[in-house]
Amino acid sequence: MPQGPSPLLELTQITKAFGGVEALRGIDFALSPGEIHGLVGENGAGKSTLMKIIAGVHSEFSGRFMLDGRETRFRSTRDARAAGIAMVHQELSVAPDLSVAENVFLGVQPTNRLGFVQWRLMAREAGEQLARFGIDVDPTARLGDLPIGLQQLIEIARVLFSGARIVILDEPTSALSPPEVERLFATLRRLRDAGTAIIFISHFIEDILNVSDTVTVFRNGRKVMDAAAGATTKAALIEAMIGKGREALEETYTHDVALPARSETPVVLEASGLSLARSLREVSFQARAGEVLGVYGFMGCGQLELARILFGKLKPDRGLLQVAGRTKAFGSTADARRAGIAFVPESRRAMLFHQEPVYKNVSISILDRISSLWLRPSHERDIAMRQVEQLQIRPTAVELDLGMLSGGNQQKVALAKWLTFPPRVLVLCEPTRGMDVGAKNDVIHIIRHLREQGLAIIVLSTEPETVLSLADRIIVLKRGAVVREFANEEISKDRLLEAA
Amino acid sequence: MVSGDSAAVHTSDRKGSKGIAALLRSQMRNIAPFLTLILLSAFFAIASPSFATIDNVGNILTQVSVTGIIAVGLTFVILCAEIDLSIASIANVTGIAVAYFTLQESYVNIANIPLPGWAAILLALSLCAVLGLVNAFGLTVIGIPSFIMTLAMMQIAAGISALLVRGQIAYKVPDLIATLGSASIGGIPWIVIVAALMLLAGHLVLTYTRFGRYVYMVGGNREAAEYSGLNVKLILGSVMVISAVCSGIGGMLGVAHFGSAQQNEFDTYLLDSIAAVVVGGTSLFGGRGGIGNTIVGLFVLGVLNNGLDHVNIDSFLKILIRGLILLAALVINVYAQRLRAKAVD
Numbered sequence: 001m002p003q004g005p006s007p008l009l010e011l012t013q014i015t016k017a018f019g020g021v022e023a024l025r026g027i028d029f030a031l032s033p034g035e036i037h038g039l040v041g042e043n044g045a046g047k048s049t050l051m052k053i054i055a056g057v058h059s060e061f062s063g064r065f066m067l068d069g070r071e072t073r074f075r076s077t078r079d080a081r082a083a084g085i086a087m088v089h090q091e092l093s094v095a096p097d098l099s100v101a102e103n104v105f106l107g108v109q110p111t112n113r114l115g116f117v118q119w120r121l122m123a124r125e126a127g128e129q130l131a132r133f134g135i136d137v138d139p140t141a142r143l144g145d146l147p148i149g150l151q152q153l154i155e156i157a158r159v160l161f162s163g164a165r166i167v168i169l170d171e172p173t174s175a176l177s178p179p180e181v182e183r184l185f186a187t188l189r190r191l192r193d194a195g196t197a198i199i200f201i202s203h204f205i206e207d208i209l210n211v212s213d214t215v216t217v218f219r220n221g222r223k224v225m226d227a228a229a230g231a232t233t234k235a236a237l238i239e240a241m242i243g244k245g246r247e248a249l250e251e252t253y254t255h256d257v258a259l260p261a262r263s264e265t266p267v268v269l270e271a272s273g274l275s276l277a278r279s280l281r282e283v284s285f286q287a288r289a290g291e292v293l294g295v296y297g298f299m300g301c302g303q304l305e306l307a308r309i310l311f312g313k314l315k316p317d318r319g320l321l322q323v324a325g326r327t328k329a330f331g332s333t334a335d336a337r338r339a340g341i342a343f344v345p346e347s348r349r350a351m352l353f354h355q356e357p358v359y360k361n362v363s364i365s366i367l368d369r370i371s372s373l374w375l376r377p378s379h380e381r382d383i384a385m386r387q388v389e390q391l392q393i394r395p396t397a398v399e400l401d402l403g404m405l406s407g408g409n410q411q412k413v414a415l416a417k418w419l420t421f422p423p424r425v426l427v428l429c430e431p432t433r434g435m436d437v438g439a440k441n442d443v444i445h446i447i448r449h450l451r452e453q454g455l456a457i458i459v460l461s462t463e464p465e466t467v468l469s470l471a472d473r474i475i476v477l478k479r480g481a482v483v484r485e486f487a488n489e490e491i492s493k494d495r496l497l498e499a500a
Numbered sequence: 501m502v503s504g505d506s507a508a509v510h511t512s513d514r515k516g517s518k519g520i521a522a523l524l525r526s527q528m529r530n531i532a533p534f535l536t537l538i539l540l541s542a543f544f545a546i547a548s549p550s551f552a553t554i555d556n557v558g559n560i561l562t563q564v565s566v567t568g569i570i571a572v573g574l575t576f577v578i579l580c581a582e583i584d585l586s587i588a589s590i591a592n593v594t595g596i597a598v599a600y601f602t603l604q605e606s607y608v609n610i611a612n613i614p615l616p617g618w619a620a621i622l623l624a625l626s627l628c629a630v631l632g633l634v635n636a637f638g639l640t641v642i643g644i645p646s647f648i649m650t651l652a653m654m655q656i657a658a659g660i661s662a663l664l665v666r667g668q669i670a671y672k673v674p675d676l677i678a679t680l681g682s683a684s685i686g687g688i689p690w691i692v693i694v695a696a697l698m699l700l701a702g703h704l705v706l707t708y709t710r711f712g713r714y715v716y717m718v719g720g721n722r723e724a725a726e727y728s729g730l731n732v733k734l735i736l737g738s739v740m741v742i743s744a745v746c747s748g749i750g751g752m753l754g755v756a757h758f759g760s761a762q763q764n765e766f767d768t769y770l771l772d773s774i775a776a777v778v779v780g781g782t783s784l785f786g787g788r789g790g791i792g793n794t795i796v797g798l799f800v801l802g803v804l805n806n807g808l809d810h811v812n813i814d815s816f817l818k819i820l821i822r823g824l825i826l827l828a829a830l831v832i833n834v835y836a837q838r839l840r841a842k843a844v845d
Contacts, residue, residue, distance in 0.1 A: 093508065313726065351727040354722050364717055365728045367710050374708055417728065456690025 006069055008033050008197050009166060011053065014063035016049055024061070025221045030165065031109045031197045033326045038212030038229060039201045042241055042463070045218040047201050054199075056080030061189060068446050086164035090171040090299070094155050096144025101126035104142050104158050105236050124273040134183045135371040148278050149176045155225050160191055169193070171299065171330065173207055185211045203500075204297040205234045217242050238494045257468050261488045265289040267325075268456035269310070269341075269425045271282040274319035279305040281481040283319070287425060287456040292447065293472025295460040297500055302480040303429070304346065310427050310458070311343035312336035324424060336364060340424030344414045344431065351414050354403035358393070358413060359384035361402050387416035391446060408439025415446060426450065426457045444469055466492045476500050529788060529836040533796045533829070536779075540800060540809070544807030551810045558689075564802035565695040566591075566754040568795075570773045572702040573746030575794045576739040578777050579706070581720045581786025582646040584743045586635065589657035590771035591751030596661045598624035598677060598752045599670035599761035610668045617674030625748055630745025631657055635792050636737030654770075660764055673755055681756020685729040690711070691753050698746065698759065703791035718787025727816040771826075776801050779829035796803060800825075 009031040016024040016032050022044045031037055041047045041244075043430025045315070052058045053065075056074035065072055067083060074080045094103050102109070104126040110118045126139040135153055143151055156172055169188075173181045188198055188211055202208050208215060209229050216224035216239040225232075225240040269287040274280055279302045287293045297303055310321070321328050323339050330336045340363075353361055358378075362384040363370065364490040370379055384398040391412045393405070402413060411431070418426060431447065432440045447470055451457055459470050467474055474491070476499045477482040483500040512525045524531065570587050578583045600612045601620035615623070628760040631653060638649035673681070680690045706712035713734050718725045726732050750769070755761040780797025783787025804825060 058776075154808070296577075311727070311729075332731055332733065333726050333729050334731035334734075343727060345727050349721075350723045353717060353724055353787075355720055356717070360713070360717070364725075367713060371710055373710065375710055375713060 007031060008064040008068065009064075010064075011050075011054075012064040012066070013192060014050065014053065014061055014065070016053065017062040024053075024371070027063070027075050027218075027221075027223050029216065030389075031195050031199065032446075033165070034192050034194050035214060036198045036200055036212045038208035038216075039199060039218065039220030040203075040205060040208055040215065040241060046172065046221040047218050050222075051170060051216075052383070053118065054080070054166070055085055055168060058082055060494075063353055077437060079163075084163070084165035085168070086159045086162055086166070086226050088156050088159045088170065088172060092148070092151060093397065094143055094151055094153060094177075096142070096151075098143060099138055099140050100146070100154060101129070101139035103154060104129060104161075105130045106140070106158070112500075115327055117161065129161050130157055132155065133160075133187050142321075142330040145439040146243040149180050153184065157187075160187065164196070166197045166199070168201075170201045171203065172200070173204055175200060181207065197416065205237055205497075206235070209234065217241055218385050219238060234498070235494065238497050241497075242493055243357075256418065257492065258490050259474070259487055260319075260472050263288050263291045265454075268323065269458075270322040271310075272318075272320045272322075274306065274309055274316045274321070276302075276305050276309065276314065276316050278314070279480050280309075280481075281483055283477070283480070285475055285485075287458050289456050290451055290454045291472045292451050292457045292459055292470050294467035294474040295458060296464060296467040296474055296479060296496060297462065297477035299462050301462075301477040303462070303477055306477070307343065307345070307427050307429050307458075309458050310336070310425070311341055312490070325482070341424035342418035342425070343427045344411075344418070344429065346429035348407070348410050348414055348434065352402055357399050357403060358388070358405070359412050362398070362416050362420075364389055368398065369421060383420055384416075386420060391416055392442060408442070410445060411439070412446070415443070422450070422453060422455055424456060426455050427460070428457065429460045430466065431459060432469075433461075433463065437446065464496045468493060468496065511578050520732060523827065525709055526838045528839055529783065529833070530793065532576070532832045532836065533781045533793065533800060535742050537796055537800045539541075540803045544714065544810060548807070548810035551807055556789070556806065556810075560799070560802040561692045562689050563806060564776075564795065564798045565689070565691040566750050566757065566770045567696050567769055567776055567801070568695040568798050569750035570747050571600060571751065571776045572698045572791065573739075573743035573796060574773050574811045575777050575782060575789070575791055576700060576706070576715055577646070577743045578774075578782050578784060579715050579789060580736055580739050581722070582639065582736065582739070584635070584740065584747075585772075586631070586650040586653035586657055586766075586771065587743060587747040587773055588766040589654040589661070590631050590690045590744050590747040590767060591754060593657040593664070593751070594624045594628040594748035594767040595751035595755030595765070596670070596761045596763075597627050597662050599673050599755060600664045600671075602672045602674055602727065604670050604672050608668060608670055608672075608817065610665060610670055612664075617676060620674050621677065621752070624752060626746065627660075628751070629741060630743045632741035633737075636740040638828070639734035639740060640737045641831025658763075665761065665763055667763065669760050671760055673752070673761070677756045679756075681753040682759070691757055693754060694749075698749070699791055699795060702794075706790055709794070711735070711736040711738070716787055719783075719788075720798060721787070772801060775826050775829070778833055781833065783836075784830075786835060797829075798828075 007030040010029060011029040014024055014027040015022065021191065027050060029050065037046050053061055056077040056079050059073065059075050073176065081457060096108065099242040101123045105122050110121050112118055123139040131135060134154070135150070135157065137146065137150065143154065152172065153176070156169065161169055176184065192198060199207065200212055212229045215227050215229050215237065216223060217234060217237060219241060265288045267286045268289050272284045274283040283306060285293065288327065295306065296304055309316050312333045312335050323341065328339055359381045363380040370383065381398055388396050388398060393409050393412045393416070402410060405413065432443050447457060459467060461467050474496070474498070475482050478500055550556065570591055574584055574587055598620050599616045600610065602624055603614035604610060604612060635653050638644040639646050680694055683690050705772055706715060714730055718730065718732055718735050722732060751766060754766060758765065776797040777794050778784060778797070779800050780789065780793035780795065782793045804822060808821065
């Protein structure tokens with residue numbers, strides 16, 4: 001571990017809670033100039049929360065925050081920027097309609113004495129900066145016309161060259177091709193040698209080991225490991241991330257889960273060669289009746305796009321979708337619903353009506369089957385009541401606005417919408433994310449029960465536990481392509497993580 | 501289930517202790533316009549002896565009829581969180597069209613095409629329906645925001661009006677339209693009856709039909725509607741057509757009511773209709789409100805317009821007062837939305 005005379009940034013006993021739930025518990029974290037510090041941990045381990053504290057997004061926390069040996073507290077991201085801290089977020093935050101040069105100089109365009117933008121100077125300097133980064137691109141081109149990977153590199157370049165002393169990169173490589181990743185790493189090393197401190201967050205552990213000097217592992221809001229990158233291995237990091245004997249009741253999946261033999265039931269949904277811009281490449285798979293197909297991959301691996309293609313929200317550029325043997329080209333989500341496909345997106349807000357009563361949420365997708373021109377509200381309530389009882393939704397008042405229910409119960413309502421008339425295919429994105437153990441188990445039981453009834457279920461998740469606890473067969477997506485299929489074998493969480 | 505249950509209990513506790521306050525807050529959208537109506541009526545009743553009379557109530561009803569007919573369709577559009585700026589223009593062109601296909605007196609200098617009354621009415625209705633379909637096409641298929649799409653339609657409809665009348669004024673409309681627009685039955689003007697029936701129909705559709713439910717759901721959360729497998733584009737397209745047809749009917753009856761068909765005759769109805777819907781408490785963000793709110797809004801506007809004529813106020817000041825009342829209603833609309841969101845989250 002490079003031990004500078006005094007660390008640039010030193011955090012001691014940082015604790016942060018969101019509404020009673022502790023996201024960070026007593027974290028110590030130090031960063032020296034000229035260091036690339038890798039950060040790994042599962043979703044929700046607390047990495048992002050800590051980074052948001054450093055970048056001034058969260059100003060309420062307990063613990064000591066020392067910058068340059070002085071106690072500091074940022075009240076806003078503006079304070080953090082003024083202190084030389086810059087962050088590149090996972091989602092692109094570029095202005096696609098502006099030119100490359102304008103994006104590089106966003107907010108700091110060079111102006112002459114009269115306040116007019118010096119366009120030619122700006123274009124020249126932007127070109128030079130990007131060239132140093134190994135990017136050869138016309139600075140006057142519209143940014144949105146460039147490939148996503150290049151856009152992301154340009155955004156990273158902007159932050160790296162903004163003169164920041166501390167740069168935080170959150171999952172910078174998920175949309176980059178291997179040569180682009182190499183280019184990024186070369187630049188990071190050069191900046192490190194010039195004295196910049198860099199925090200590098202990634203799910204790709206090879207990338208972390210490749211570029212970092214130091215690696216810190218987070219688990220459940222605690223720091224569980226601190227090591228020099230040269231002195232550790234991928235296996236050791238994965239073990240630290242997952243934990244050996246995890247406290248709670250939760251199953252840990254450190255040991256093997258046996259996947260059953262390939263089912264011989266009929267194929268209900270078949271995808272062949274689905275491709276979509278840069279998100280998906282030649283994705284093919286089959287989903288069978290009475291089987292749960294798990295689709296696992298890191299954030300940005302193309303899962304969300306895949307799920308939306310299955311439900312007719314996105315149209316694939318190429319590829320074929322067959323439902324029960326018939327080729328389908330969905331024009332709208334209504335077409336997909338009529339073809340027997342049900343969908344629960346990863347965000348409950350995107351599928352539920354929070355200001356409407358529970359029964360209207362339950363009936364919305366089946367109104368055309370339970371009523372004709374006129375609504376039958378009492379019939380709707382009966383149906384909703386039956387679902388509420390079956391899925392043990394609490395409280396049991398179907399007249400209550402949905403927003404009054406807890407997250408786990410809302411997720412059950414999201415499932416209940418589709419269960420009165422069972423669909424052929426149920427597509428579930430992150431079905432248990434952000435739920436407490438009890439609600440999680442309830443949802444897992446519901447899904448297993450539906451499988452017994454013969455539905456083809458596709459579960460897409462970035463959480464290995466979710467996939468392992470539900471799936472009979474697992475495909476792994478990496479950068480938009482299927483890289484591995486697990487069936488009829490023993491599998492553990494680290495093998496799944498390694499495949500992705 | 502431990503934390504799930506405790507969260508739910510917590511919420512219901514809060515609801516119990518602050519039940520009435522929460523109810524009032526969540527109903528703010530409906531209470532505020534009603535209070536405004538009562539206060540305004542009381543004010544004018546005291547300020548002017550001629551205001552609170554049976555005759556004047558009849559006047560107010562007649563005065564808001566055309567706006568009311570147009571506002572029925574607009575309520576559907578605003579419930580979907582869209583807007584239709586072409587309503588007044590479409591009303592105008594439909595009114596002109598029905599006159600254009602009717603035999604005019606010889607002194608009217610319009611090269612028109614006289615047809616039987618039913619044909620004229622049918623053609624005029626088709627015209628407004630087609631214009632509504634164009635709005636629907638632009639909004640849903642091409643993806644132009646309704647604000648811009650209907651702004652263009654406002655010009656297009658005005659352009660067609662101009663070409664049809666060429667600066668002239670037509671007077672004759674088919675008998676049916678003339679009766680509905682300007683005659684009375686048992687002392688009640690037909691136009692009031694038509695407006696009441698259309699408002700009633702709008703209310704029934706929105707409250708008791710599947711389509712009405714879809715309108716509310718699409719307005720409440722469009723993304724969720726789409727992920728529930730609703731054909732959102734079809735619903736949005738339909739409300740644009742409904743809005744155009746209601747405007748057309750309002751326009752035809754309006755022409756009969758005013759006794760003439762000419763360019764720019766309906767210009768004030770754009771703002772009046774939007775004001776009636778929004779002042780009544782229908783949310784500009786979609787999903788909340790309804791025809792009941794629109795009716796209250798219509799009366800607020802009607803009482804205000806009529807009452808200001810009964811009290812001695814500078815007629816130029818009236819315009820400003822109307823603007824201020826509209827602003828106040830918009831402020832309440834936005835705040836009601838926020839209070840409601842707080843009450844639920």
